[in-house]
Amino acid sequence: MTYLPRIADEALAAAIDTFPVVMLDGARAAGKTTSAARVVTSELRFPRDLAFVQADPGGVLADEIRPVLVDEWQLAGTELLWAAKSIVDADPAPGGFILAGSVEPEAYGPTYPLTGRSVRIALRPMTRRELEGGGAEPLWLERLLAGQVATPGRRHPRFDIGDLAITGFPAAARLAGSADWLRSYAGTIAERSVEDKRDPVRVNRLLRVLAECESQAVPDEYLWRSADINRVTLAAYEQMLTRTHIRADLPAWESNRIKRITTYPKRQYVDTALALALARIGPDQLRRDPALAGRFLESFVATQLRPECDRLGGVLHHVRTKGGEREVDLLIELDHGLVAVEVKAGVEPRPADARHLLWLREQLGDRLLATVVLHRGEATFELVDGVWAVPVTSLWT
Missing domain, CATH: 3.40.50.300 (P-loop containing nucleotide triphosphate hydrolases)
Known part of the structure; x- marks a missing residue:
């Protein structure tokens, strides 16, 4: 091949x-x-x-x-x-x-x-760029910072929300029944946890709870209560899932410039299709529920950008105030500055979608190198001064 x-x-x-x-x-x-x-x-x-x-x-x-x-x-x-x-x-x-x-x-x-x-x-599961054969091409982040992504009038294909179910695991990426493969994959990890003296039934239950919390900054207590385990067991199970590299939680960004920022990570799997399969959420349900689609689209964008951050020595974060009044989906910390990204499941972003990015820019000033709203539509345009609306598919097309 x-x-x-x-x-x-x-x-x-x-x-x-x-x-x-x-x-x-x-x-x-x-x-x-x-x-x-x-x-x-x-x-x-x-x-x-x-x-x-x-x-x-x-x-x-x-x-x-x-x-x-x-x-x-x-x-x-x-x-x-x-x-x-x-x-x-x-x-x-x-x-x-x-x-x-x-x-x-x-x-x-x-x-x-x-x-x-x-x-x-x-080496993480494959991105859409890699699945399409473009893994050796210039990175999206490099092109963004070079001014090659935010080009007025440039159009890209519309992103079908059902494509979130396309996995980045090479063996299953082209399978019609990839959800079954992914659940079997996760089940194998749970069963092998017996070797570590852990209960595979409870591990499977936690896998499902984590999938249902995809891209949410929920406290540990919510997880261990929902999975019917205790906090010590949760810590042991999460360590095991981290050691098997199927979890890629998004840490909260911390800064002395911004007060009252939450420290909870956003819970994410290393592959969005894996999270969907474990939560048993299909394309039809995503299309009916925009809020749900938004969470999994955010997770998907994170999976596309993590390998780029790895290459550039960057770190991927999220920003959220403790009261939830302000939230920025993705903040990429590079050696020379920051890139902020909001992810919207709609196809026609509006100026109001940039309000949290504008707030963040007020706090960080010149440290913020670029601010982008990624959306499922086709058009690239300046949403408000200095904030660009860019199609999600620009990440690989």
């Missing part, structure tokens, strides 16, 4: 040319093996090669021709990291190993073996 370029490919290639070890993290079935295999010379795949490596981790790693891909490295445990450390300490040349993992170990022991010897890169 033809390889579809990933936004992370450039960072992965640069990392393997710079660091002895690259830790490639991401949810299972996100495409880590396919991407990493293109830039290595030899491969060790677990569980296929697990017994072979466990018999002599240091010897096996040293004998492989570098760079070496070790796929699902966590199955060998942290002993493999210590073996890699010993090798790169003796020969710290770049391009030693790519260690791809889909489950972060619960503990590394008293110290992390690869401190100062490795870099981490996230």
Whole structure:
């Protein structure tokens, strides 16, 4: 099959040319093996090669021709990291190993073996740009800051709200029954949690509650009460879901310039179609309920921008005052400034849709590099002074 370029490919290639070890993290079935295999010379795949490596981790790693891909490295445990450390300490040349993992170990022991010897890169489920074959093209954020997105009169295709159900997991992206695949995928994670002495029934219940809270800044108490668990269990389960890379909660932005900002994260899955499948929400329900559609569209936009933020060294946040009077859906923090994005499920945004962005600009001044209202319509135009209405589909078309 033809390889579809990933936004992370450039960072992965640069990392393997710079660091002895690259830790490639991401949810299972996100495409880590396919991407990493293109830039290595030899491969060790677990569980296929697990017994072979466990018999002599240091010897096996040293004998492989570098760079070496070790796929699902966590199955060998942290002993493999210590073996890699010993090798790169003796020969710290770049391009030693790519260690791809889909489950972060619960503990590394008293110290992390690869401190100062490795870099981490996230490979998330595919964006629409990547699914359409445009993963190697300039980033939307780069084009926005260069003035190439906010172009009066430019039109893009209208976004069908039903397309939120298109998953970014490559194996399921083209399946007609992807919702069943996604529920089975999440169920497997819940069942495997038994190994961690956790109840798969309760994990499944929490998965459903989190999906129903997609893109909402709800307190922990709401989650553990809704899932019929206690706060200690919630903390353990959420840690497990974070370690499997299927959660990508949107942290609240904090600033001394703005008082009374909430600290609750927005609850989000790493893939919007996964959240829809777990909540059992279909396209018809989204079309009937604009508020519901707005929440999942916001989640979808976040999934499209996270890999771009990763590439640019940025961080994705949301902004919300404690009383909820002011809220900005997405705030992207880059080294040289901030980008603010509101997401609207309608096709004809109005000046009132920019009011929270104008408030934020008053607070932040020149730190705010761009302000955008993303909408499902076709037209690009200046909504109010300095705030542009831009189609969601501009993210990939």
